[in-house]
Amino acid sequence: MDKSFQDISSGKMELFSSFFSALKSFISEMVLEGSKELRNIGMGDYTVLITSISEIKADLVIIGDKDDQKEINKIIPKVVKLFLKNKEVFLEWDGKRADFKVFDESLTEIIQSNKKLIGKASLIEKPETVLKSIWAHKLDLSDEEKQKLSKELETLKIELDQTENVARKLEILDRLLNLSENLKAEQEFINFQNKKKQLKDQLRDVKLKLRYYLERVKESVSEAVNSLGNKPINEGSYKEVYLNLYSFSNKLKLISLDDTWEKYREMANMLINKDDFSRDELSDAIQFVFKMKTDVNEYINI
Incomplete structure (x- = not known):
């Protein structure tokens, strides 16, 4: 589940979600490497704290200001305790995001109990910087791989412009987002994410x-x-x-x-x-x- 404690307009939520998507991709790679202890990832002015919770087969990921790391560490045990009291929500999850709404009130209380963690700054104020910081931890592709993916990206951009079907456009954009992430092309990623939001509005x-x-x-x-x-x-x-x-x-x-x-x-x-x-x-x-x-x-x- 994704949970933000900052005021984000609906128009920018799609971009905010894309950061979580990029983070999830990177975090999955870390988990596969077998590291289970608390992990910290620097992202410029922000920090990402990752805690594995083996009992529910999940990872707790908290993104906050780098100056708030000590305060974030204080609330992690409380959040973990909350999740462990409701193991069945995770272990019996059938893919419905609404199932996690049961945590909304308790999570809000935990965060608001520490006023230092509530601020006006937002990840989406500097999207390129945040993405660059996330992807800096990913391994670089070989020149051959970059060339191959870049060629596919340009081909799909042409197909996107020539396609009228909204459903097909969304399929193409999902692939373009994946390619731009692998190529660490921050501006392309943001542009594709904005186009995807526009298409979802059109779809509605x-x-x-x-x-x-x-x-x-x-x-x-x-x-x-x-x-x-x-x-x-x-x-x-x-x-x-x-x-x-x-x-x-x-x-x-x-x-x-x-x-x-x-x-x-x-x-x-x-x-x-x-x-x-x-x-x-x-x-x-x-x-x-x-x-x-x-x-x-x-x-x-x-």
């Missing part, structure tokens, strides 16, 4: 619009069928169904990692070009729309 917007068009599809198809009366199915007006279903397929195309959006586009085209199809074909298309699930998450595969 697309999902909202997808939900709206799905609701309108269901409403408009019911209205179209109800207004038929005794008229045959091919004499109905399906313009509204078409417009909403077409828009739905457009939004789905932006975030789907496969071609499922195409079948909704096909059904939309059938409804607007109804005279080109038999009554049975038109009936099948309308039944298809009627049977569309109402939960928008059923259509999203990312």
